[in-house]
Amino acid sequence: MEAIITIVGFLGAGKTTLLKFLIDSFSEKGWDPFLILNDYENAHMDAQQFVEQIQSKSIKALTGSCICCSGIAELRNIVNRIPKRKNGITLIEANGTSDACSLTEFLGVGLNDRFLPPIQISVVDVKNWQKRGEHNELEANQIQVSSLLVLTHLENTTKSRQDVVVKEIKALNPLARISTMEDLNISLLPELLPATNAPQKMEHHKAHWSSCSADLPILPHLECIHRICEALPKNILRVKGCAQINEESAYTYFERNPDGEVHIRPFNGVPITGTKLLAIGPGSSPEILEKIIQQSLNASIST
Structure with missing residues (x-):
């Protein structure tokens, strides 16, 4: 069965950097990735940044739709039409304001039997974590139902700052694994299980x-x-x-x-x-x- 990994995280947290790392790492180990990119405006521009890593036929850009609500049916249809491949794996990058809890809740409904239940990775910007003002709630929401939390932007941060961030994200999602990108063991990702953490849902309009x-x-x-x-x-x-x-x-x-x-x-x-x-x-x-x-x-x- 084919694994589906969705990548969420606040604007500028490093989702695309992680995605490029995953594509290279999976390809080197014999996996055949299929990539879906979602953004408010011109996701095709982002898609072109991956053409040196992955064939264009294995990239789908989804522009303008909110895949955590109005665009979920289109996303589900795209996933169900992905060609069967030997050692296939599907990677989905959500836009930076996605309601990650709703995305996880809705995406797994109606997928073909050849897919495993989707798992979610959250990218956490250690430098700017919870410094988003009125958008702190959205950033905190994005990590609550993830199976793995990947720490980014560690450069120019102190050990005490890193410890504070880890403590706060553990309080929000005590069951998730936590890793830096450098320490990430990609062979474990297809074996991760969907999160069982009970999230505190926010008002969905805050993600729009x-x-x-x-x-x-x-x-x-x-x-x-x-x-x-x-x-x-x-x-x-x-x-x-x-x-x-x-x-x-x-x-x-x-x-x-x-x-x-x-x-x-x-x-x-x-x-x-x-x-x-x-x-x-x-x-x-x-x-x-x-x-x-x-x-x-x-x-x-x-x-």
Whole structure:
């Protein structure tokens, strides 16, 4: 029977990094992964970041649907249509505001008999754990029904901070295994059992956030990306996009995490939906994105 592993965690916690690690590790051990990606805006952009690790026919992008409620039927249908493979394993990355308790509750209903009951992994950002203000409840909710909790962003954190986070997540989910990515033994993952922890459910609407996107023109230099990320309001917790810089043939991927850190790296291939700026969080609107893009271009012209 084929294992299904869902990966949840707050925006910017490191889900994609973990997913890339799992794909490489499972492939090296003879497994045949199938990948499903969910996001509010343009999940196809995220999907293209995996094409060097896994064949495009084994990647499915699910955009715009909340897979913990309105999109659960579509997700279930995608899973049931996955081709049978020798040593198959299915990996699902949920968007960063998913109601993880509802996702686990609904996903396992109506799956084909060839699949094992889904298990869930939560990615816990040690540096920023429970520093989300009004969104602390959502972050805490995301770890309650996971079988495994993977600690990330340990760099530049003290041992005392790490101990506090571990104590708090154990209080929320005392039955889950806890590991860092470096210590993770992937051979154990298909053998994990669904969590039996009784969660404290939150109001589901707290997992539904606004999101939007805007087209990005060719940018004169990388500094424009930093200007855009710095100018967008902090209540927009997640910013990412794909840009073309001047006359460069290659494309550039960028993201701003909720803590304000900006990361830039090469984009794999050509974005099938064109260059975009994506935003997730309260107050997101195309008008705000377009205004800040124009301000960045104007600043470049005047300097």
